[in-house]
Amino acid sequence: QVQLVESGGGRVQPGGSLRLSCAHSGIAWDRYAIGWIRQAPGKKREGVSCIRSFDGSTVYANFVHGRFTIYKDDANATVYLQMNRLEPEDTAIYYCALENYYCSGYGLKPAQWGQGTQVTVAA
Secondary structure, eight states: OOEEEEEOOEEEOTTOOEEEEEEEESOOGGGOEEEEEEEOTTSOOEEEEEEETTTOOEEEOGGGTTOEEEEEEGGGTEEEEEEOSOOGGGOEEEEEEEEOTTOTTTTTSOSEEOOOEEEEEOO
């Protein structure tokens, strides 16, 4: 049974940082990639970042502008999203998602996603 469990969300001031974690289990990890997607109230879901299992290469949405870093810890079956210089526009529920092997079109049709973790950026 595939499980994706997010944690690490919270409320921070603009300019602050958060690290989100995605603990995954039950996945044939070498056949997939793991991505982070987000959805703000009244807005469409959008892909934030994705990491490929086979070589650890990464992709980021344009709006990240070098502020976020996705990385994986295979020994602990966890994928992280380090978010720095957070802005109010980053406020959303962040989901860890099971993506296709190459991260192609990540965020559009994830195979599965977790329950999400709320990130709120406000003064």
